[in-house]
Amino acid sequence: MKAVVYHGPEDMRLDDVPVPEIIESDDAIIRVTHSTICGTDLHIKAGGLPEVEEGRIIGHEFVGEVIEIGSNVRNAKVGDKVAVSCVTQCGECFHCLRGEYSQCTTGSWIFGYMIDGCQSEYVRVPHANMGLHKIPEGLTEEDVLFVGDILSTGYFGAEQGRIKPGDTIAVMGCGPVGMCAMATAKLWGPSQIIAVDTNQDRLNVALKEGIADIAINPAKENTVERIKELTQGRGADVTIEAVGVKPTYDLAIDAVRPGGNVSLIGVFEKPQELAMNKLWIKNITISMGLVNANHIPELIKLIQTGKINTNFLITHRAPLNDILKGYDIFGHKKENCLKWVVTPYVNN
Numbered sequence: 001m002k003a004v005v006y007h008g009p010e011d012m013r014l015d016d017v018p019v020p021e022i023i024e025s026d027d028a029i030i031r032v033t034h035s036t037i038c039g040t041d042l043h044i045k046a047g048g049l050p051e052v053e054e055g056r057i058i059g060h061e062f063v064g065e066v067i068e069i070g071s072n073v074r075n076a077k078v079g080d081k082v083a084v085s086c087v088t089q090c091g092e093c094f095h096c097l098r099g100e101y102s103q104c105t106t107g108s109w110i111f112g113y114m115i116d117g118c119q120s121e122y123v124r125v126p127h128a129n130m131g132l133h134k135i136p137e138g139l140t141e142e143d144v145l146f147v148g149d150i151l152s153t154g155y156f157g158a159e160q161g162r163i164k165p166g167d168t169i170a171v172m173g174c175g176p177v178g179m180c181a182m183a184t185a186k187l188w189g190p191s192q193i194i195a196v197d198t199n200q201d202r203l204n205v206a207l208k209e210g211i212a213d214i215a216i217n218p219a220k221e222n223t224v225e226r227i228k229e230l231t232q233g234r235g236a237d238v239t240i241e242a243v244g245v246k247p248t249y250d251l252a253i254d255a256v257r258p259g260g261n262v263s264l265i266g267v268f269e270k271p272q273e274l275a276m277n278k279l280w281i282k283n284i285t286i287s288m289g290l291v292n293a294n295h296i297p298e299l300i301k302l303i304q305t306g307k308i309n310t311n312f313l314i315t316h317r318a319p320l321n322d323i324l325k326g327y328d329i330f331g332h333k334k335e336n337c338l339k340w341v342v343t344p345y346v347n348n
Helices: 038-044 150-160 176-188 200-208 223-229 248-254 277-281 296-304 321-330
Strands: 002-006 012-016 028-036 061-070 081-084 122-125 132-134 168-172 192-196 214-216 236-241 256-264 286-287 313-316 341-342
Touching: 002 321, 028 081, 028 256, 038 256, 038 321, 132 296, 132 313, 150 176, 150 256, 150 296, 168 176, 168 248, 176 192, 176 200, 176 236, 200 214, 223 248, 248 256, 248 313, 256 277, 286 321, 296 341, 313 321
Parallel strands: 168 192, 168 236, 192 214, 236 256, 256 286, 313 341
Antiparallel strands: 002 012, 028 061, 028 122, 028 341, 061 081, 081 132
């Protein structure tokens, strides 16, 4: 089968590799029908995540059809169309029993990182009873394509922020993850959601789609001062950092009000400094982490009832054979690309 394989920094190739097989009794084999390129894949491509071994198949956001199941798989059957969690979890270890699924100790963790991923024709899904979610009738595969990663990550960022009705939320970074954070933050009833990004086109999309009420471009105005103007001089109740770089990290820390919450969901390649000598007195709470992806069933229901719609994020579609072109376009933000979706599937 064809698959995108990491061979070292800036060396991604579309290789011929063996079709995966059932290894454990709770494994499933999925024929991938749709997958995506994500920001984490760009970090891997650049060599920013050295834990990823050469030879790893990349990709972690996908939907597909079940073609084979292990003897202990109970929650899926052959032929089911399913959305898949980007994080595998056994449901039985110390962390899983406490709802900390992203820290599952079985060693599988996230697709395309510690185990082979989904930018391929087929993928093995460990712990399929926990990771597979049947797509309801009436929804397309594209409707739920993002529930396994970026929509869950955005929800996780909003959840960590402990949003209260009437709060002001500022999301630093208006990429797909940031937009998902805005879309899900609305579920808590904030009074205003502020999108912050230097890419004006992305800010315009957030306003047009109604996931943000106000847009701030740091290249055009002072972000912290503008947020304080909008909040009677206090600052945002909750800030969500959705990029993983110093400028957005600094904005998330500087723009939150005393007693507020900072939620970090961007993937950082480099250490960041926390100025404790200035921050301790502000009584802010800082949360961070890898998504647990434990709210996929709820997110699917919210999509089903029209409370969330992420289809606008899909700006580009192409078969697997064109994916290296996709890395260039998505990675360099060309053609106003928000999400590059790999569609069914190999174009022979």
